[in-house]
Amino acid sequence: MNLPLNTSANISDPIAQARYNMIEQQIRPWNVLDADVLELLSVVRREDFVPAAYRNLAFADIEIPLLGDDAEEAVRLGQSMLQPKIEARMVQDLRIQPTDKVLEIGAGSGYMAALMAHRAxxxxxxxxxxxxxxxxxxxxxxxxxxxxxxxxxxxxxxAIPDGPFDVIVLSGSVAQVPQNLLSLLREGGRLGAVVGNDPVMRFTLTRREGDRFVTTSPWDTTAPRLVNFPEPSSFSF
Known part of the structure; x- marks a missing residue:
């Protein structure tokens, strides 16, 4: 989707200014340099995907709770929005194309799905x-x-219907890349997930090349856990 370029010269209200600051001060310095992705962030209104109680924090560099009054508990249960810079870099690195069919695990408020839907x-x-x-x-x-x-x-x-997919993205962290999801990738498909255990996690990008899966881990981050995926044993011998 080709979107009109937005610049600071167009900003005339506090929300637009806050959105511009988010893009320029949080997201662009985090190596999100794809012009289409940056423009997408100015078009999809993040504040419309944030609960009313946290609307004033829509552009803050934090995980925003989505359910309940206990912010820490919501984040612990995975009931929160990821930081804007993480969402933006995931969208950039997955290189979603206009013909792609995308599977997202963890809808949250729908914001990540909205970003990807503009490209897929x-x-x-x-x-x-x-x-x-x-x-x-x-x-x-x-x-x-x-x-x-x-x-x-x-x-x-x-069971997950509608596969195979060109892109699979996990909007939360897991201890390891789920093998059942890798099997849903078509040739050339990409799976993006935050993998590891707090405080050491990395964004992991896996690409299907025939019968092989090629994996890179280009950047460090952390994210709340997706529920019910396997965890490593806590026992040691």
Missing amino acids: ERVVSLEVNPALASMARDNLRNAGVQNADVRQADAARD
Whole structure:
């Protein structure tokens, strides 16, 4: 999608200024340099995907709680939005194309699905929490996004229909890349996930090349856990 270029000269209200500051002060310095991705961030209104209680923090460099009044508990349960810079860099590094079919694990508020839907042909987003699934559907509908489908499902345990996919993205962290999801990638497909254990995690990008999977881990970060995916044993001998 070709989007009109936005510059600071167009900014005339506090929300637009805050959005511009987020892009220029948080996201661009984090090596997000793709002009289309940067423009996308100015078009998809992040504040419309944030609960009303946290709307004033929509552009802050934090994880925003989505459910309940206990912010720390919401983040612990994976019921939060990722930091804007992480979302932006994931979208950039996955190199989503207009013909791509995308699978997202963890819909959250629907914001990540909205970003990807502007670049992809179709996005299927799976969310285990019914309240978040409903929130994401409402937010995407209100934003006029018609090519993103949110379904309540547990991607760690349920069968996943509609594969194979060109892109799979996990909007949360896991201890290791799930093998069942790798099998859903078509030739040339990419899977992006934050992998590891706090405080050491890395964004891991896996590409299918025939029968091989080629993996790189280009940058460090942390993210809340996706629920129900396997965890390493805590026992030592």
